[in-house]
Amino acid sequence: MKPAAFDFVRAETLEEALETLASHGGDARVIAGGQSLLPMLNMRLAKPAVLVDIMGLPALRAIRREGDAIVVPAGVRQAELLASAEIAAQPLLAAALPFLGHYQTRSRGTVCGSAAHADPSAEIPLCLVALGGEVRLRTRRKARRVKAADFFTGMMTTAKADDEMIEAVAFPVAQPGSAYAFKEYSRRHGDFAIVGCAARVASDAIDLAVCGVADTPERRSFPRLAGSALDDALNAFAWALDARDDLHASARLRRDLVRAMGRAVIEEAERCLA
Amino acid sequence: MPRLSATALHDVRFTLNGRPARVAAEPRLxxxxxxxxxxxxxxxxxGCEHGVCGACTILIDGVPARACLTLxxxxxxxDVRTVEGLxxxxxxxxxxxxxxxxxxxxHCGFCTAGILMSVDAFLKTTPDPDEHLVREVVGGHLCRCTGYSAIVAAVLDAAAILRGDGSNV
Amino acid sequence: MRAESVAYTGQSLPRVEDAALLSGRGRFIDDLGVRPGTLEAAILRSPHAHADILSIDTSAALALPGVVAVVTGRDLAALTLPMVAGLKVNVENWPMAVERVRYVGEPVAIVVAQTRYLAEDALDAIAVDYAPKPALLDPVASIEPGAALLHDTSGGNLVSDRRFSYGDPEGAFAAAERVFEITVRYPRNTGAPMETFGIVADYDPHEGVYDILANFQGPFSIHTVLARTLKVPGNRLRMRMPPDSGGSFGVKQGVAPYAALIAVAARIAGRPVKWIEDRLEHLVGAVAATNRVTTLRAAVTAEGRITALDFDQIEDCGAYPRAPEPATLYRMHGNMTGAYDIANVAIRNRVALTNKAPTGLVRGFGGPQVYFALERLVQSIAVGLGRDPLDVIHRNLIPAGAFPYRTATGALYDSGDFPAAVETAAGAGRYAELAARRDKARAEGRRYGIGLAAVVEPSVSNMGYITAVLTPQERAKAGPKNGAQASATVSIDPTGTVSVTTASTPQGQGHRTVLAQVVADVFGLAPSDVRVICELDTGKDAWSIASGNYSSRFAAAVAGAAHMAATRLRDRLARVAAAQFQAQAGDISFADGKIVAVGGASAPFARISALSHWSPGVLPEGVEQTIRETAFWTPPELTAPDAADLVNSSLCHGFIFDMCGVEVDEVSGAVRIDRYVTMHDCGRVLHPGMVEGQIRGAFAQALGASFFEELAYAEDGAFLTGTFADYLLPTATEVPDLDILHLETPSPFTPLGAKGVGEGNCMSTPVCIANAVADALGVADITLPLTPARVAALVERPEPAPPEGAGATAKPAGRPGDRTLRGEGSAFVPAPREQVWATLLDADALASIIPGCHGVKKLSPTHFTADVTLGIGPVKGRYKADVMLSDLDAPNAATLSGNVSGALGTGGGAGRVTLTEAEGGTRVAYVYEAAVGGKVAAIGGRLLDGAAKAIIGQFFAALARRAAPDRAGLFARLLGMLTGGHK
Incomplete structure (x- = not known):
C-alpha cells in the first residue's frame, strides 16, 4: 500500500500553486492536510502526476472575519477552526466540528480539504450547505465564488474545475434571532455519518440540512411547523433524498433517522431560540 | 518554485525529537x-496505512499526525516527535x-506508541480531562488487545500526577 | 528439601516486556534489520471470486526498474507440492492460484523488487486474463447436489460429512415432552491483530535449506506441512520467530501459506525476500473464522431439563480446506453440551467449500459458533416454557460434585463448581437489579432486555481432536494422534544466573513476565533475577508439533513445563548444596537469593548454581549437570479419539457465566449496554492483571463480533470490507466497563492448577448480547453483527408513506448480500432521435463517448473493446472495457452491456436505453444494473452506488455532446441539464 510516483511542488506563492494547476489540469492535486488524499494515494485509487503543497503559504493560514462571514482559507486545519475565537460566531460549526473524524485527524485535516473531497457524509459540506455558505475558487486568471448548494454537484464531485483551487470557504455567522443545532448518528464515534442533521430556526422559518443520505448535503426550508405538519414536512424530505442501502445502513433506517433526528435538531434549536 | 522530481531523492531537513535530522526521500515516500x-x-x-488505526501517530509541530498519511x-x-523522544x-x-x-x-504494544503520542499532546492542552474526553481521544486509535479500560485509567492517572494531584504510585 | 515459597506467582507484577514497548524499542518483525541485498515482495491478488486464469503476462512488470522477479502459480507449482489438508479430499491446496482463482484476494503473482514501492508499481503492470465463473457464496447452496464445483476433482463442495451419536438421542427425542429448535447463521469475522503478517525468507541452494523469519504463532504441526510443501526434510526448514509480535488471536497461524510463497520467491530471486502484508491484504485474505449454519434441536422436559441435543452444523471453510481446518468444527467436540449435564447427543458435521477466503484459527475458535446456537436455544426454551432463563440454566448445569466429569461426547472436565459460580454472579442482588432496571425501563416505554450465557471455555487442545473428522476406521489406519506437548528450558550460566526459553511464541500476553515469576519462585529468586527469552528458533530450540501460542495453552501447559524444568534443576542443586554443606538434600531450601540448609549453613544462590560450570568434579556422585534442563510435558488425559468417537478435545475447561442488560433504541437501532457482568473460573490465577487484561480484551473483540465486525461478501463473491472504515473494530468510545468476578477451582490436570482464560468472552459475550436484544425486542431470530439497520428492522414499525405525487417509492429491501448497483435516469439531448440513435449504433462514436476512452478495437459492428479511464473526483483508474450492443429496436431502444477490468477491480453491467421524441430534441432514458468487484468494491463500498451513478451520468453527458456536436457551448449546458434531469 504505497503511493505511485508523483512530483511534489512546495508552493511558495499562491501564483506558483495556481500555475502548477493550470499547467497540469486534472493530473495535479492540491495537498493540504492530506487526510483524504493520502489514503487514496496509498491505495492507488488516485495517481496524480503532481502534488501541490499549499501549507507553506502564510496567507492561507489565517481565519478572518469578513462582515457576516467567517472566512476559512485553504491552509486552516479543522482543529484550528475549532479552537479559534471566530467559531463562537457560528454555533453550528462549534457543534459539528467535534464529530469530524478524530482528534488525531482534525489536527491535520483542513476545512477546505474536506469541502474539496465532498464526501456525502461529511460535516463541513453539511455546514456550508446548511448555512448557505460559499466556496471561493481561484485560477491563475480569475477568482469566483460559488454558493455551497451549487458547489457540491455529486458524490465526491464538485463544481471546481481542474485548474481551480479552493482558496477559502466562508460560513455565514449566526443571524440574530436564529438558533442552530446539530446531531449525527454514526456506527462508531468519529465514523462518517449514517445521517447528519443541521437546523437553523428563526421566528418564521426553519432550515434543515441533511448529510449522509443523498449524494450531496441537501437543505430544505419550511415555515415554522409543529406536530403532524412538521412530521409531514420531514417525511417528504426524507423520501425526497432517495436514500440507498449500503454496508452500514439501510435506506429505511436513513429515512427514519431523517424524520427522527430532523425533528430532534429542530426542537433543540427551537429551545435555544426560546 | 521548489519542484521535487518524482524519481529523485531529495534531502529533507527537520527537527526530530529535539535534534536536527535529515533523510533522503522520493516525494512519494x-x-x-x-x-x-x-x-x-x-x-x-x-497498522493500516489508511489513517484509521492510529498506530503510526506522531507529533508534527506539537500536534498529532498520522505518519502514514504524511509524506x-x-x-x-x-518539528517532529516520535515515541523515542518521550x-x-x-x-x-x-x-x-x-x-x-x-x-x-x-499487551502486545504494537499500537501503544501512537496512543502515547496522542495523549502526550492532548494532556498538554487539556491537563484535567474527564473520562469521556479521554475515551474520545483514545477512540482515535485501535487497540485489539486491552479492551481500552486500562488505557483510559492510565491516562487519567498520568494526568493527575502531571497536575500534581497525587497518584496511585 | 522444603516446598518452595510462593512469593511472586499470583501477583500482578509490572511486566518485563513493557519498558521496551513503551519507549519504541520493541522488536517486531518489521523493526528488525535485514541482510543487505534483501528484496521486497508485493502480491497481486484476484479481483474475481471464481475464474479461470487464461494467461498471465509479466513482461511489462519485469521490464520496470528495480524488479528482480515475478513469480506466478506455475512457478510455485514447479518447486513445491500442494499443502496438506486437514481432511481426506482430492483438492489441490496451493497457497497461490494455479490456473484458477477461487476467492477475491487469492494470490495470483508475486513481484520481487528492490523496494515495496517499486514492487507495487510492477503489480499494476501485470496483465492477467481471467474467464470468470459463477461464484458460490452460501455454504448451504454450495453443497446442494448439482452445484458448480470449486475443485473439479473433489467430487463435490461437500468435503466432509460425519454423523455422531452419543447415548440415545433418538430415544430421548421420542420421549421428549417438548422439542425446541433453532437455526442460526454465525457470520465471518476475524481477529484483526494490529500488526499484520511479516516474513523474511532466504534459500541456500547448496544445503537446500529454507530459512524463514516470520511472525507465525504456531501450532508447529504446520512446520511439517510447510516442509512437505517446500519439498525439504524438516531439518532443512528453519523457522525463526521475532521477539515481539503485534497480536495474533489465532490469526497468525495463517502466516504459514505466505511463508511458503515468500520462501519460493526468495529461491527464485536468489536473494532474501521480505514481505510485510498490508491491511487491505490482511482483511481480504489473511484468516477468517468460519461462518456456520447450525440447526440445533433439544429434547426438553416440561420443567426445562434438556435430555438430548441434536446438532446439524454446516461449516464454511472458504475456498480451500487449509490445515488445520476443519479444526474449527471439531475443537469444541468434547464440550458440545457446554456447561450442561446432557447425556444424549447427536451431531452431524458437514464441511462446505465456497468462494471465500480460507478460514483458520481465530480467538474463540469454534466456541462462538457453538455457543451462539446453544445459548440462544436455552433462552428460547425458557421463553417457550414461560420460565426464567436463569432457572433453565440452573436446572441443567453439571452439579458441583461431578468433577472430573466425562461429557457425553468424550471431554473430561477437570474441575469447577458451576452452580456456585452462577449463584455468586447472579447473587448479591445483581440479577434482581437487572430485572428491576428492565421493569422500570419497560414501564417507561423503553426497550430493555436481559441476556444470560453459561459456557465452558476449553483450553490446551488435544492435537488429536482433529482426527475426529476421520471415521474410526480411517483413524485406525492413520495411527493415533494425541497430546499437547509443551516444552521449556531453564539454563544456568557460569555466573550462576538463570535463563528461561520456551517455544511459546507470545504475541503480547506477557509470557516472559509470568515465566520469570514461576521460575523465580522455584529458585527462591526475585523475578528480576530470571531472564526469559521466547523467540523460538526451530533450528536449535526445544519444540514439538504442539508448540506455539494457541488454544490458551500458556498458563496451563507452558508455564507448567517451565516449572517442571526449574524444579528438576533445583532438586539437583539441592543435592549439590547438600554435599557442600554436609547436609541432607531434604534439608535444603531456596529463598531470598540464597540456598540454605537446616542448621544455618547457607550460600548465595549463584555460588552453588555455577559450580557445574567451574567445578563439575564437586557434583556428588549420580548428580547430573545443573547447567541446562529441558522439560517436555504432555498430559496423560489427552488420549486419542476412541473407536466410539469419544473425543477429549481439550485438557482444561474453565467456566464463564455472563449476564447483561441492554437498552435498544427502536428508531436508530442503537444498542446501549447498561450493565455487563462476567464471572470466570480459570483455575489458579497466575497474574491477576494479565487475566483481567485477557478478559477485557476478549470482551472488546466480542463486542466487535456482536455489533460491528463481519467479513462481508456480495452474492457475486465481491469482498466488501477491505478497510478499517468498513471492517469496524470497537474503539474506546464503544467499549463499556464490565464487572469481572472470579471463582478459582484449580485444575488437577495442570502443573500449576491454571487453565486458559483468553478466549472465553469471545464465546460467551456475543450470545449473551444477542439474548439481551432478543429479550428487549421480543424476537426470536437474531443474526450478528447487530448493525443499527438490522436491529431497527427487528422492530415491526410501519413507515410513513411517501407524500402524494412525489414519485418516490419504497424500494423493496435488498436481499442480504445483494449489492447490485441499480439506477435510472434520463437526459435531454437537443438533437433529433435518429441522430441520437445513429450515435448509439456507431461503435466509433460510442467509443468516443465512453468516459475517458483511449483506444478502440472494433470486433464487430456491435462489439468493441477499449481502454478507458473511469472515476469520480480524484479516484481514477484505467480499465479494459468490453462493450456490446444488443436487443436493437430502431430508433426506440437498445441494450448496452459490458464489463471493465483493471488494477482497481472489475465491473460489469447492462443498461436499457430508450429514446423518445421531445420538444426540441430527444429524451434519453436509461435503467441499469451493475456490479463492481475487486479492490474498488472492497475499499469503496460506501461510495460505490453514487460513483456508478456519476460515471453513468458522465456517459450520457458525453452522448449528448456527441449526438449534437455542432452546437457551441453545448457541453456545459447539457451537463447542467443532465444533472437536473438525473434523478
Missing part, C-alpha cells in the same frame, strides 16, 4: 517508512509511560 527504515526509529508502527517531504522544516532519558520512562506500565495498559 511515506513518513512512516522514512522514520522507520530511513532513520531507524522503528517505534512508530504501521516524508512534508517534514521539511518541521522518555526523559534512555533508561527512564515518562510519567505517562510509567502509568501505562502500572495499569497494564498494553
Amino acid at each position: 511515506l513518513a512512516t517508512d522514512a522514520l522507520r527504515h530511513g532513520l531507524g526509529l522503528t517505534g512508530t508502527h504501521v 516524508a517531504v512534508q517534514f521539511e522544516g518541521r 522518555a526523559p532519558s534512555p533508561d527512564r520512562l515518562s510519567v505517562l509511560q510509567e502509568a501505562f506500565r502500572r495499569h497494564h495498559a498494553l
